[in-house]
Amino acid sequence: MRQVAEIAGVSTATVSNVLNTPAVVSPETRQRVEAAMAQVGFVRNGAARQLRGIPSAVVGAVVLDLANPFYSEVSRGIEDRVSEAGCMLMLCSTDALVAKEARHLRVLEEHGVRGALVAPTGARLDQLTGLAKRGTPVVLLDHPQEHAALCAVTVDNVLGGRLAARHVLELGHRRLAFLRSSVGAWQSAQRCEGIRQALRAEGLDPAEALVEVELAPNDIARNADAAVDALLAAPNPPTAVLCFNDIAALGVLRGLRRLGLAVPGRVSVVGYDDVQFTADLAPALTTVRQPKYQLGRAAADLLLDESRPGHTHEEILLRPTLVIRESTAAPY
Amino acid sequence: MRQVAEIAGVSTATVSNVLNTPAVVSPETRQRVEAAMAQVGFVRNGAARQLRGIPSAVVGAVVLDLANPFYSEVSRGIEDRVSEAGCMLMLCSTDALVAKEARHLRVLEEHGVRGALVAPTGARLDQLTGLAKRGTPVVLLDHPQEHAALCAVTVDNVLGGRLAARHVLELGHRRLAFLRSSVGAWQSAQRCEGIRQALRAEGLDPAEALVEVELAPNDIARNADAAVDALLAAPNPPTAVLCFNDIAALGVLRGLRRLGLAVPGRVSVVGYDDVQFTADLAPALTTVRQPKYQLGRAAADLLLDESRPGHTHEEILLRPTLVIRESTAAPY
DNA sequence: CTGTTAGCGCCTTCAG
DNA sequence: CTGAAGGCGCTAACAG
Numbered sequence: 146m147r148q149v150a151e152i153a154g155v156s157t158a159t160v161s162n163v164l165n166t167p168a169v170v171s172p173e174t175r176q177r178v179e180a181a182m183a184q185v186g187f188v189r190n191g192a193a194r195q196l197r198g199i200p201s202a203v204v205g206a207v208v209l210d211l212a213n214p215f216y217s218e219v220s221r222g223i224e225d226r227v228s229e230a231g232c233m234l235m236l237c238s239t240d241a242l243v244a245k246e247a248r249h250l251r252v253l254e255e256h257g258v259r260g261a262l263v264a265p266t267g268a269r270l271d272q273l274t275g276l277a278k279r280g281t282p283v284v285l286l287d288h289p290q291e292h293a294a295l296c297a298v299t300v301d302n303v304l305g306g307r308l309a310a311r312h313v314l315e316l317g318h319r320r321l322a323f324l325r326s327s328v329g330a331w332q333s334a335q336r337c338e339g340i341r342q343a344l345r346a347e348g349l350d351p352a353e354a355l356v357e358v359e360l361a362p363n364d365i366a367r368n369a370d371a372a373v374d375a376l377l378a379a380p381n382p383p384t385a386v387l388c389f390n391d392i393a394a395l396g397v398l399r400g401l402r403r404l405g406l407a408v409p410g411r412v413s414v415v416g417y418d419d420v421q422f423t424a425d426l427a428p429a430l431t432t433v434r435q436p437k438y439q440l441g442r443a444a445a446d447l448l449l450d451e452s453r454p455g456h457t458h459e460e461i462l463l464r465p466t467l468v469i470r471e472s473t474a475a476p477y
Numbered sequence: 478m479r480q481v482a483e484i485a486g487v488s489t490a491t492v493s494n495v496l497n498t499p500a501v502v503s504p505e506t507r508q509r510v511e512a513a514m515a516q517v518g519f520v521r522n523g524a525a526r527q528l529r530g531i532p533s534a535v536v537g538a539v540v541l542d543l544a545n546p547f548y549s550e551v552s553r554g555i556e557d558r559v560s561e562a563g564c565m566l567m568l569c570s571t572d573a574l575v576a577k578e579a580r581h582l583r584v585l586e587e588h589g590v591r592g593a594l595v596a597p598t599g600a601r602l603d604q605l606t607g608l609a610k611r612g613t614p615v616v617l618l619d620h621p622q623e624h625a626a627l628c629a630v631t632v633d634n635v636l637g638g639r640l641a642a643r644h645v646l647e648l649g650h651r652r653l654a655f656l657r658s659s660v661g662a663w664q665s666a667q668r669c670e671g672i673r674q675a676l677r678a679e680g681l682d683p684a685e686a687l688v689e690v691e692l693a694p695n696d697i698a699r700n701a702d703a704a705v706d707a708l709l710a711a712p713n714p715p716t717a718v719l720c721f722n723d724i725a726a727l728g729v730l731r732g733l734r735r736l737g738l739a740v741p742g743r744v745s746v747v748g749y750d751d752v753q754f755t756a757d758l759a760p761a762l763t764t765v766r767q768p769k770y771q772l773g774r775a776a777a778d779l780l781l782d783e784s785r786p787g788h789t790h791e792e793i794l795l796r797p798t799l800v801i802r803e804s805t806a807a808p809y
Numbered sequence: 810c811t812g813t814t815a816g817c818g819c820c821t822t823c824a825g
Numbered sequence: 826c827t828g829a830a831g832g833c834g835c836t837a838a839c840a841g
Contacts, residue, residue: 146818156828161820171826186611191588192527193818196833203567203588212553212770214546214753221544224570233584235535236568238556252565255523256535279518366757395757402759421546422754425698425727427734438544478834488812493836503810525834528817 152181164189195257204448205235205253205261207246208286212238214420215437216264219286222441223262230449232259241328243267254281260448262286262441270295282451284444290460296447297460298440302332305433305465306339306387309415312431312467313385314347317475318413322356322376322383324369324393333389336417340387356383360393369396370403377404377412384412384476391416391423394430398472409474419468428471436463478519485513496521527589536780537567537585537593539578540618544570546752547769548596551618554773555594562781564591573660575599586613592780594618594773602627614783616776622792628779629792630772634664637765637797638671638719641747644763644799645717646679648807650745654688654708654715656701656725665721668749672719688715692725701728702735709736709744716744716808723748723755726762730804741806751800760803768795 150157155178162170163178170178181187195201204227208216216238224234235258239246246266250273253261260282263273270285270293277283277295285297313321323340325333341351358376360368369388373396376382388394394416398408406412408428416423416432423430443461450456482489487510494502495510502510513519527533536559540548548570556566567585571578578598582605585593592614595605602617602625609615609627617629645653655672657665673683690708692700701720705728708714720726726748730740738744740760748755748764755762775793782788 157818158820158829159827162827165820169826174826186607188583188611189587190528190818192524193833194820195524196522196528196818196835197820198833199820202584210553211556212546212550212753214544214549217546217549218544220568221542221570224543224568228569233567233569233581233588235565236552236556237560237565238553249565251520252534255521256565257522257524275518279520366754370757392754392757395754399757399759399761421544422698422724422727425702425724425731426758427731429731489834490813490836491811494811497836501810506810522834525817526836528819528833529835529837530817531836 146187148185149178149181149187152184153178200452201257201259202231203233203235203256203258204445205237205249205256205258206286207237207239207249207253207261207263209241209264209266210238211236215418215435218421218437219264219441219444222438222443223445224441225438226442226445227449232449239264239266241266247272250276254279257281260284260451262444262448264288282448284448284451286444287440290458294458296444296451296458298444298447298463299460300435300440300463300465302335302465303339303342305417305435306336307343308339308465308467309336309387309417309433310340310343311346312469313387313413313415313473314343314349316385316413316473318383318385319349319476320354320356320381320383320385322358322386324358324360324372324386324388324397326360326362326365326389326393328362329389336389360389365390365392366396366399369393370400373397373400373404377406385415385473386412387415387417389417391418391420391430391432394423394432394472395426398426398428398430408472411477413473413476415473424470431470431473432468434466434468436465439463480517481510481513481519484516485510532784533589533591534563535565535567535588535590536777537569537581537588537590538618539569539571539581539585539593539595541573541596541598542570543568547750547767550753550769551773551776554770554775555777556773558774558777559781564781571596571598573598579604582608586611589613592616592783594776594780596620614780616780616783618776619772622790626790628776628783628790630776630779630795631792632767632772632795632797634667634797635671635674637749637767638668639675640671640797640799641668641719641749641765642672642675643678644801645719645745645747645805646675646681648717648745648805650715650717650808651681652686652688652713652715652717654690654718656690656692656704656718656720656729658692658694658697658721658725660694661721668721692721697722697724698728698731701725702732705729705732705736709738717747717805718744719747719749721749723750723752723762723764726755726764726804727758730758730760730762740804743809745805745808747805756802763802763805764800766798766800768797771795
């Protein structure tokens with residue numbers, strides 16, 4: 146800045162004014178300064194600004210896995226929203242490791258980010274509330290608030306389960322299966338609860354009308370594929386298979402094809418999430434759509450709002466929607 | 478720091494030493510300082526450190542679209558590598574808009590990032606070389622170096638095309654189709670060149686043995702699906718369809734199913750990229766695998782190396798590989 | 810082994 | 826409308 150000031154024949158304060166309060170500088174001076182800036186290729190020093198107390202323009206996001214299509218869409222929503230506010234995103238993956246989460250959070254705090262959007266991996270929210278208490282706002286991603294003094298955005302998993310079940314129930318199915326997973330266990334549990342609710346609403350007993358299968362965590366699709374055999378070999382096999390996510394549904398589709406069972410002719414299949422490619426499958430997958438992009442946007446909204454004086458911590462509950470495509474039909 | 482120093486009864490310099498040169502501080506003093514830090518919940522101020530000249534621990538990455546599975550995997554590779562070096566990632570999407578790219582680059586420079594990994598969207602590399610000249614190293618992602626004084630990592634597209642074509646040629650196919658796209662035009666062109674090379678190597682004339690179809694840019698899968706009709710209605714239709722990416726292949730699979738044509742029984746299909754779900758499809762997709770994660774890692778490697786004294790700009794060419802699965806077989 | 814000091818680049822009074 | 830001065834938190838060099 147000093148160099149620019151020298152070339153333009155003004156003081157550094159004037160250069161600063163050109164940058165931050167152009168209106169207060171006379172047009173000629175401004176032009177001279179701007180020319181000087183262009184000449185030396187001047188770039189503001191963010192560190193110095195931040196040190197001086199200017200609010201940071203970077204927000205942190207901590208997700209489970211950046212390469213997971215669910216989180217990459219969420220991240221994109223975050224990015225777009227913070228970008229509108231002139232902010233940048235510092236993004237990191239925890240791989241569900243608490244140590245990694247802790248490290249990332251510390252670094253974000255050191256960098257003085259404006260706030261952090263976190264998909265928490267551990268059960269304890271201590272570090273997060275501590276962070277918030279020390280002045281770095283935190284918004285929970287796809288995780289309930291649990292009375293912590295934080296904002297949160299979640300998607301209604303019970304509703305999602307209900308939506309899926311009601312759909313196949315309305316088509317006439319009476320024996321359902323639900324493929325759950327130990328990763329994301331509580332989400333699976335909630336979705337399953339939704340399914341049971343729908344069953345009861347129809348006068349059906351979940352204990353009889355619903356088979357639950359827990360899929361081993363690695364290579365979900367393969368495990369789902371393999372699970373199909375046992376599922377359909379049962380004496381009174383289900384005619385509709387509900388899955389805790391779309392990848393599992395993909396596996397089921399594969400298994401069914403392997404067994405020569407038409408979808409939706411013989412068996413109906415419902416996914417969950419609505420990740421990118423589901424609409425392009427053959428058959429296109431009926432699934433419960435999570436508003437992933439909106440989830441990111443809403444969370445970023447909440448975070449940006451934290452700096453507003455009257456802000457209060459709130460929990461936003463987003464509603465999933467049923468997307469009916471080609472993998473469901475009336476039972477055989 | 479002053480507060481910590483006061484509580485521990487030392488000077489700020491000693492606190493600094495505990496943080497950065499623990500060996501130089503006596504164990505008792507160190508413990509006292511550490512206790513004081515824990516007591517006040519001390520967190521270093523990254524901005525102040527950076528201002529003081531400590532090399533930045535954040536690297537920037539500018540991709541086309543964070544939510545695109547190709548780039549999210551590349552990003553994950555970058556993240557893992559920089560994370561090993563104790564760095565964080567500032568990630569942003571350009572949506573192939575030069576203005577956005579320019580803005581992001583400026584902000585990254587202002588923040589004084591250690592370097593930037595960029596998938597350039599415009600034809601001109603001026604801004605990037607400028608950035609590098611001013612002291613922020615730049616590595617090109619999936620883009621040739623073009624004599625710019627920058628590092629670059631690319632994947633051999635000609636080889637990829639050759640691999641795909643040679644595979645179906647070896648299976649006995651003699652009439653091929655290639656579905657290309659205007660987005661990523663030069664990649665498509667190179668892959669197509671690879672296909673032609675393979676054809677010629679087999680003594681075939683590309684003009685006769687190869688049909689090229691250009692897909693409109695939005696909703697690739699749907700357009701690919703629709704393109705199948707015309708393709709197979711031709712007098713001497715192709716028996717193998719090569720696609721410029723997996724999404725297009727998905728569309729082809731759909732179109733073929735719509736027409737009641739078995740894959741690979743009647744028509745073989747080859748994708749490109751090997752995005753996440755391709756192995757789980759029914760039929761599992763034969764495709765040309767791009768080393769996406771490795772691409773990110775290699776680029777990050779190059780970037781981190783820029784600070785080494787003897788560093789010279791280099792271009793790394795990664796090799797794609799053919800993944801044979803279930804969507805290809807000998808012609809009918 | 811520990812303390813003192815100066816200054817990184819910028820922005821914001823305050824005085825002219 | 827412009828200039829001079831001080832300090833944000835930290836670290837490196839040096840003095841004790």
